[in-house]
Amino acid sequence: MRHALSGLNxxxxxxxxxxxxLLFIVYLSxxxxxxxxxxxxxxxxxxxxxxxxxxxxxxxxxxxLHMWVGLRDVVLDYxxxxxxxxxxxxxxxxxxxxxxxxxxxxxxx
Amino acid sequence: MRLxxxxxxxxxxxxxxxxxxxxxxEPSERMLLDxxxxxxxxxxxxxxxxxCREGVCGSDAMNINGRNGxxxxxxxxxxxxPVELRPLPSFPVIRDLVVDMSxxxxxxxxxxxxxxxxxxxxxxxxxxxxxxxxQLDGLYECILCACCTSQCPSSWWNPEKxxxxxxxxxAYRFIVDSRDRAGAQRLDDLNDPFRLFRCRTIMNCTEVCPxxxxxxxxxxxxxLMMVKASL
Amino acid sequence: MTRTKRHRIVFFDLRRIGMPVGAVTSILHRITGILLxxxxxxxxxxxxxxxxxxxxxxxxxxxxxxxxxxxxxxLMAWALAHHAFAGVRHLLADIDVGSRLQAARRSAWLVxxxxxxVTILVARVLL
Numbered sequence: 466m467r468h469a470l471s472g473l474n475x476x477x478x479x480x481x482x483x484x485x486x487l488l489f490i491v492y493l494s495x496x497x498x499x500x501x502x503x504x505x506x507x508x509x510x511x512x513x514x515x516x517x518x519x520x521x522x523x524x525x526x527x528x529x530l531h532m533w534v535g536l537r538d539v540v541l542d543y544x545x546x547x548x549x550x551x552x553x554x555x556x557x558x559x560x561x562x563x564x565x566x567x568x569x570x571x572x573x574x
Numbered sequence: 575m576r577l578x579x580x581x582x583x584x585x586x587x588x589x590x591x592x593x594x595x596x597x598x599x600e601p602s603e604r605m606l607l608d609x610x611x612x613x614x615x616x617x618x619x620x621x622x623x624x625x626c627r628e629g630v631c632g633s634d635a636m637n638i639n640g641r642n643g644x645x646x647x648x649x650x651x652x653x654x655x656p657v658e659l660r661p662l663p664s665f666p667v668i669r670d671l672v673v674d675m676s677x678x679x680x681x682x683x684x685x686x687x688x689x690x691x692x693x694x695x696x697x698x699x700x701x702x703x704x705x706x707x708x709q710l711d712g713l714y715e716c717i718l719c720a721c722c723t724s725q726c727p728s729s730w731w732n733p734e735k736x737x738x739x740x741x742x743x744x745a746y747r748f749i750v751d752s753r754d755r756a757g758a759q760r761l762d763d764l765n766d767p768f769r770l771f772r773c774r775t776i777m778n779c780t781e782v783c784p785x786x787x788x789x790x791x792x793x794x795x796x797x798l799m800m801v802k803a804s805l
Numbered sequence: 806m807t808r809t810k811r812h813r814i815v816f817f818d819l820r821r822i823g824m825p826v827g828a829v830t831s832i833l834h835r836i837t838g839i840l841l842x843x844x845x846x847x848x849x850x851x852x853x854x855x856x857x858x859x860x861x862x863x864x865x866x867x868x869x870x871x872x873x874x875x876x877x878x879x880l881m882a883w884a885l886a887h888h889a890f891a892g893v894r895h896l897l898a899d900i901d902v903g904s905r906l907q908a909a910r911r912s913a914w915l916v917x918x919x920x921x922x923v924t925i926l927v928a929r930v931l932l
Contacts, residue, residue: 777909
């Protein structure tokens with residue numbers, strides 16, 4: 466597992482999560498354009514459909530992975546001091562994990 | 575014709591500076607290198623590398639009006655004046671337009687730029703079909719002038735860890751060579767966060783290659799080969 | 806070694822190094838990515854408000870009516886459009902569509918201008 470989330474695997478994760486996120490965002494945008502929710506009840510009902518909430522959950526998972534690879538690339542490119550690099554990567558990872566947990570709580574709660 | 579040239583002599587100067595020159599090119603002096611060679615007869619302290627003067631040796635790579643190229647095959651006509659000449663960006667300057675290419679060649683050597691084949695040698699030679707040979711077109715022509723690598727942002731940020739476009743083009747050249755047997759190791763060697771995957775397909779390499787080669791496509795193809803190999 | 810270190814001179818002035826259109830698309834891809842990353846927590850916050858209760862839903866709607874939030878939304882629309890278009894360009898290049906120089910230059914222009922066009926459309930809807 467030398468290449469767990471580096472090199473090719475990171476690149477594949479970036480590509481696959483990009484494709485899923487893109488499709489989801491297009492779907493979401495179309496929904497808002499064609500039948501924008503008029504009230505809390507309507508909006509909540511739509512979001513609580515199993516298909517929509519599952520798709521949203523996967524979206525936030527894919528988004529977190531995509532953000533991890535992208536922000537990791539930014540850090541690897543511009544930050545060269547090993548200490549600062551590790552600190553930044555760790556805070557990005559913690560931030561993303563917290564965000565994923567938050568979205569899961571919103572969508573499943 | 576007006577030129578503005580980057581000057582730096584480590585024995586005399588603390589800092590580099592731009593020096594202006596003016597001359598009228600002879601009709602025979604059609605390429606930028608011709609003009610530089612004449613300037614050197616006026617100011618023999620002006621230092622630059624050149625050898626074949628026809629775009630084959632790769633010695634006179636420099637930054638011409640912001641864009642890397644070979645002076646010997648850059649026509650003087652059509653250049654915006656004053657023509658600004660600087661050494662290859664991000665490479666340590668030895669003097670004037672001459673840069674230290676050590677790091678660049680170190681990366682080139684790191685991809686093992688030679689055929690690896692432990693099979694018993696045939697009597698005459700390892701034969702290639704015309705189709706197999708054609709795989710190397712657009713790859714073997716690289717003259718290692720470093721125009722691409724010096725214009726590549728990924729190489730700017732991580733010159734020690736990222737192989738760079740020139741080295742990766744050559745890596746692909748050996749991966750697709752039908753006589754080479756180390757394809758899998760070569761792919762594996764490039765599979766880490768830095769050696770190949772710092773490439774963001776900015777394509778500055780392909781933009782400036784004086785030979786019209788496309789390192790960015792070679793890198794894309796290596797990535798696809800890695801995907802196929804991992805399935 | 807110390808000698809070369811002491812005299813280490815490098816030409817590296819980004820204002821004087823040419824930026825082909827593909828490089829502009831690429832650096833904007835990165836900048837928009839960072840912008841979007843900064844915007845995502847706020848979007849999640851809005852999502853949280855909108856699904857919490859009917860009162861917090863109204864707070865989210867009121868927030869979206871604020872001029873500053875609308876301005877930020879337009880910026881995010883540009884960032885998302887550029888990031889998505891540039892991303893599709895890369896995905897296509899991965900499978901060897903448009904990865905030759907001429908096509909790549911054209912698609913880079915298309916991405917840069919297309920994102921601005923989308924932003925103008927969004928701005929007209931929101932303002």
